[in-house]
Amino acid sequence: MSQLHPLSPRRKTRSIMVGKVPVGGDAPITVQSMTKTDTRDIEATVAQIYSYAAAGCEIVRVSVPTKKAADAFPEICARSPIPVVADIHFDYRLALAAADGGAACLRINPGNIGGQDRVRAVVDKAGEKGLSIRIGVNGGSLEKDLLEQFGTATPEAMVESALRHLEMLEKEGFYQTKISLKASDVIRTVQAYRLLAKQVDYPFHLGITEAGTPFGGTIRSSIGLGILLGEGIGDTIRVSLTGDGEDESKIGHEMLRALGLRSGGIRMVSCPSCGRVQIDLQRVANEIEKGLKEIDHQGITYCVMGCVVNGPGESKDADLGVAGGNGEGLIYRRGELIRKVKEEDLVPAFLEEARKFKKEMDAAKI
Ligand code: SF4
Structure with missing residues (x-):
């Protein structure tokens, strides 16, 4: 092997x-x-x-x-x-x-x-x-x-x-x-x-x-x-x-x-998209990445997946993830589905969850 x-x-x-x-x-x-x-x-x-x-x-x-x-x-x-x-x-x-x-x-x-x-x-x-x-x-x-x-x-x-x-x-x-x-x-x-x-x-x-x-x-x-x-x-x-x-x-x-030589900083995983995707994944990924810049996310992993084929699985390795559906998006937190929103509400909803997650992380550290 x-x-x-x-x-x-x-x-x-x-x-x-x-x-x-x-x-x-x-x-x-x-x-x-x-x-x-x-x-x-x-x-x-x-x-x-x-x-x-x-x-x-x-x-x-x-x-x-x-x-x-x-x-x-x-x-x-x-x-x-x-x-x-x-x-x-x-x-x-x-x-x-x-x-x-x-x-x-x-x-x-x-x-x-x-x-x-x-x-x-x-x-x-x-x-x-x-x-x-x-x-x-x-x-x-x-x-x-x-x-x-x-x-x-x-x-x-x-x-x-x-x-x-x-x-x-x-x-x-x-x-x-x-x-x-x-x-x-x-x-x-x-x-x-x-x-x-x-x-x-x-x-x-x-x-x-x-x-x-x-x-x-x-x-x-x-x-x-x-x-x-x-x-x-x-x-x-x-x-x-x-x-x-x-x-x-x-x-x-x-x-x-x-290379696993540093951790921390923004870590965002996103899929390349394919024929299964039913939302505008590129826009969603770009807007999420842009919005995340305003949040200090040391050590937090995000994932943006085009569909539910790999979305739930991949999001288990992420703190916060999104998977596209048919004109809608599913938001996962550490692998658990927490919200289902319309495509047009996906970016603000995700960023809202990201802020909430960050706040809770910070509170837990205190
Ligand atoms: S997650 Fe879904 S949309 Fe993205 S590449 Fe994989 S199968 Fe295609």
């Missing part, structure tokens, strides 16, 4: 802190995103961070490309509900400013900031403030000599680049580091992480960079990150999409939940 292959045990990594959020070791795998606003626009950036946090984002990265952005950065950090990683390229003075401004972590590649003295200045500051550093190797911006040596941005070249950056930090006695190795294609990314996993114990930030639009990007990220997470590799993840940052966080959580 064939057996389901369990996921590999998680790779043993050192634990580092990104503000109050632990990354690596036994800490839960976290979900990150990056703001897409102009960092100089404090209001827009803070509003975006709040919307990400509401969607489950646990660490947010904000780019600090200029002095003006660095000036806005402290207020953004002070108002952010989640730790902020400052994304810096080349200019170590911006890293120092971001560290003073409240960053929880600096994303900076030590090899690109102009020498070991500058690395020392950044590391000293990070040590003084208790910050971690993320080395972010990107297949699209590898060092020239590595491209010459390896011909192109191969996984080996990416790993070599990461090791060089790491060495510069280790030389200064700094070990609070996490690493990402991002390529825009899945296979190279997977190979690079696998290779580096054998050589270091630093936690990994996983991502497929420039993954693309929501459709293709979700698929590429799910496959790439899914393979690695299944092999026990990965401590924090970011789904990069040319699209809404809130979706990046939601998709990230959904991936982790699909």
Whole structure:
């Protein structure tokens, strides 16, 4: 008899802190995103961070490309509900400013900031403030000599680049580091992480960079990150999409939940529908999902099924479920039929039950 292959045990990594959020070791795998606003626009950036946090984002990265952005950065950090990683390229003075401004972590590649003295200045500051550093190797911006040596941005070249950056930090006695190795294609990314996993114990930030639009990007990220997470590799993840940052966080959580690596958050099961369905299932599912966003439903499972063939059974595994009938809908609570309503009343009735359920759950916890 064939057996389901369990996921590999998680790779043993050192634990580092990104503000109050632990990354690596036994800490839960976290979900990150990056703001897409102009960092100089404090209001827009803070509003975006709040919307990400509401969607489950646990660490947010904000780019600090200029002095003006660095000036806005402290207020953004002070108002952010989640730790902020400052994304810096080349200019170590911006890293120092971001560290003073409240960053929880600096994303900076030590090899690109102009020498070991500058690395020392950044590391000293990070040590003084208790910050971690993320080395972010990107297949699209590898060092020239590595491209010459390896011909192109191969996984080996990416790993070599990461090791060089790491060495510069280790030389200064700094070990609070996490690493990402991002390529825009899945296979190279997977190979690079696998290779580096054998050589270091630093936690990994996983991502497929420039993954693309929501459709293709979700698929590429799910496959790439899914393979690695299944092999026990990965401590924090970011789904990069040319699209809404809130979706990046939601998709990230959904991936982790699909692999049983995280629980909680919105969990909604819905059937694909078929010839048996006699209600407008797509509308009902979309409207229910939208309505549920206003309810804080940590740990609650919902299911929306097109008909009574699988509805009652599936809803036994859910806290609250709905099954379509002929122009009507049946609402189940933990597998028990509790209401029968007309199709047009189904969404409000379901949301009413969801609110009631949530209230009772909260009361039971007190
Ligand atoms: S639950 Fe019913 S409508 Fe949905 S796919 Fe299954 S048989 Fe079809």
